[in-house]
Amino acid sequence: MKKHMIISVMSKDRPGIIASITGAIYQLGGDLADLNQTVLCGYLTMILSASFDVQVTKEDLVAAISHIKTDSKFEVSIKELSAAGADAPETSPEETYILTVQGPNKAGIVHGISQFCFDHNINILDLATTLKNDQYTMALQLDLRKCSLELEHLQKELDDYSRKSDLTVMIQHNDIFQVTHEISMP
Amino acid sequence: MLRSDQILATVEMIQKENLDVRTVTLGLNLLDCRGGNIDQTCAKIRDKILTYAGNFVATCEAMSRKYGIPVVNKRIAVTPMAFVGAGFNREEFVRLAITLDEAATAVGVDILGGFSAQVEKGMTATDHEFIASIPAALAATSKVCASINIATTQKGINMDAVAMMGKTIKDLAEMTAEQGGFGAAKFVVFCNQPGDNPFMAGAIHGVEEAEAVLNVGVSGPGVIARALERLIHNHPAPGTLQLDELAEEIKQTTFRVTRCGELIGRAVSLSLGIEFGVVDLSLAPTPTVGDSVGEIFKILGVDAIGAPGSTAILAMLNDAVKKGGIFASKTVGGLSGAFIPVMEDAMLAEAVGNGSLCLEKLEAMTCVCSVGLDMIAIPGSVDADTISAIIADEMALGVINGKTTAVRLIPVPGKEAGDHVSFGGLFGASPIMPIRNVGMSSRFIAWGGRMPAPVHSFKN
The missing domain is CATH 3.30.70.260 (ACT domain)
Known part of the structure; x- marks a missing residue:
């Protein structure tokens, strides 16, 4: 034991x-x-x-x-x-997506996005941010299994968020990043 | 671990640089649809297409949404109909075309290929009837595409068929004169036609293929163009960037583009339970600004498309695309290279208009790229024999070089060189290309018979 x-x-x-x-x-x-x-x-x-x-x-x-x-x-x-x-499995679920956020640096970007995720019951698996030339970039790996919205509606909500916050927010499936940057296919 | 720079590069590629999957094409064998008469045959064809392709479009759209990459075209390719309709007459072949058109409409695909025959060595009585049916069949349908293979490296060139093709293309343009001869844009003549090419108008489901197969055509000239521009922008000092590095950039970018196509194709294949065939890694332009193969010539250093150097650039581009794609995909097939369809590429069309790109230069370029004289609008007054002779030249290039070549010319009724024609959508628009030496090749075409296979075909 x-x-x-x-x-x-x-x-x-x-x-x-x-x-x-x-x-x-x-x-x-x-x-x-x-x-x-x-x-x-x-x-x-x-x-x-x-x-x-x-x-x-x-x-x-x-x-x-x-x-x-x-x-x-x-x-x-x-x-x-x-x-x-x-013993919890470490592999990413099928519904793993990558969210990218780009825009001029200001207070509250990370909070705003993470609150958005929380509001829609989206779990953040990984998060990286960079600040360069006053441009703030976030890349988030998200688990959408328990997300309260269908992907299409989530996309619309993100478009709205993007407009209101003056940030460029995009979401793509995790597999796309795997296949374009790794040798093996999922 | 997330690497923001890699992630952003991929996001740019998808969201801003026109990355798409140009087509997912469902190949379907129809040989078992032959019934005792034309009515039974049509009914069986319709049933089979509806059975296999009923969920096809919806599945492609679902996968497109899931991965956030557009699948621009959903298509069907069928067994060459001259085999399926053996023994039918020309009127019955027209009915087969109409059935295919109705079935394609019923399942919601954009276009269907395979109204085709393979006559590279000789023609059967059915083949004669089939060829005679093509103008009426394409004029009576909207989604059906026709193709004929009239030459191979193994068998040589069927010059009787070459002679018939000029007349067929003229008839086709005349029967669709109100649409600028658009019928001819749905018909292509091949040498060494592949049986797994997902691109139109030349897609067929070869008789060597399985019952049903999914083939994917990726595209992305815009993605390649932007990647090259970035690389050049980041190396402003003279002498810091050479062609081998530019070729490497094309190769790596093609790898990424192909991977996205493979991912979506396999997802659709798994969901439909239909075998995955090949990824065709062709750079297929669209009339959209920024999605042009022609633009890549200018980025790589010629100020006018068609200027000396253009053929060499295309050779490098075609080769780099193949190298990047072959490693990216488990199974590569089809045409796989760079396309130069004039009407479908705004910058190639512009080069025709300003006189920098002529037919002879295009012919030279087709020696080193993956298809041939594609989507070229020519004067309606050009005679059938001259068209046949242009076809013969292009077939010879394919036969001798052991590669696929094709000809899709549109003799636009009532228009002359310098006039303009537009078909809209992916078919695009272009000025009419001048043709030199019209009417000088009739004695050559009149010989008929066969042009023997070249010496390097005898490998047994």
Whole structure:
């Protein structure tokens, strides 16, 4: 019997953070499953999932990480997962779409779009933004399985949103991006 | 992980650069529709088309909505009708054409191809009746397209058929004189005609094909043009960009375009339970501004289409399109290359109007691209033998080079070189192309018989 944990860590970026954190997990007999990390404005944040023997507790893990020698403190948060949650499939559903948003930078773009998604029961699977020459660009990967609107109506709503917000908003199926940028077909 | 730059490049391609799937064409074998008489045969043809294609248009539209890429044309290609109607006379063949037209209308497709015969070596009594029926059949229908294969690299050129084609095209134009000879725009003469080409007017469902097959024609000259412009814009300093890099850009862009066609074609195929055939990766222009093959010539460095260098540019374009597409698709077929249909391409038509593009240069260009003398409006006064001789030249190019060539000329009744004709929609518009040396080839056409297959056809 194994115990699954989700660990999130934030710290000022420097060489060796991933080595230290995964070293602490390894010493506790943990098996690392998945890890995502990103750096923004000199700060690193990562989220990882690992499985441990049942006797290992969250507190053991916090203690192991806090013993790591480092100039800037790690901010750590840990959650235990039920077995079902740990096995959740990672593949994108058939109704995965990519939404792109482009326009001059202003406050509230991300909030507006994410609120739009929430209002229509659309889950955001992934989100990337870039700011260049005062142009703001967002690309969102969306799960439309539980969306309250048919695709055609959603398209109309997005057109309206596009007009009102002065942003260029477009939606295309995820497969289109896969086939045009990857060797294999879905 | 999302890469915004890649995503935006694809979004641009679809939303702003006229990326579409030009056609999804359902190929259908009709050989089992032959009944004891014409009435039974027509009934069986109608039933089979309605059975197989009943949901075809709706399915294409659903997939088009799902993926956000327009499928411009939904078409049907059938077994060459001269096989299906063996033993029928010309009036009965006209009835077959009308049946096909009605069935095409009933299932909502844009156009239907396969009112066709294959006579590259010899003609049966049925073939004679069939050819005689073509002008009346196309004048009586709106959605039916006809084609005839009269030459192959293996068998040579059937010069008796060549002689008949000039007359057939003239008759066809005369019977549709009120529409500017539009009937001739629905008829094409082939050398080495493929049995899986989804593009019109030459689509057929070859006898070598399965019961029903879906073939997809992708397009996208606008996408290629914009990609080249971007690349050139990003390399403003002289000497920083050379032709091999431009060819590579065409190749990579074609890969992306082809992938979108393959995705939609396979989705339609899965949904209808009909086998997926091929992707035909042809650059097919439309009269829409920004969707022109002609424009690519100018981007790649000739100031007038037809100027020296044009043939070399087309050779590179055609080759790069094939290379990009072949890797993108599991199965490639049809014509696969660049089309230069004059009336359907606003910039080619303009080049005819200002005199930079002439018939002889077009003929040279067809040596290196995928089809032939396509959608060219010529004076109505050009005689049948001259048209036959133009066809013979084009067939010879195909036979000797082992490639598909075709001729679709429209002798516009009552119009002369420099006049203008318009058919509207995807068929486009153009000034009338002057033809030189009219009436000088009749003795050649009068020989008849066969032009033997070339020496390199004997590979057995």
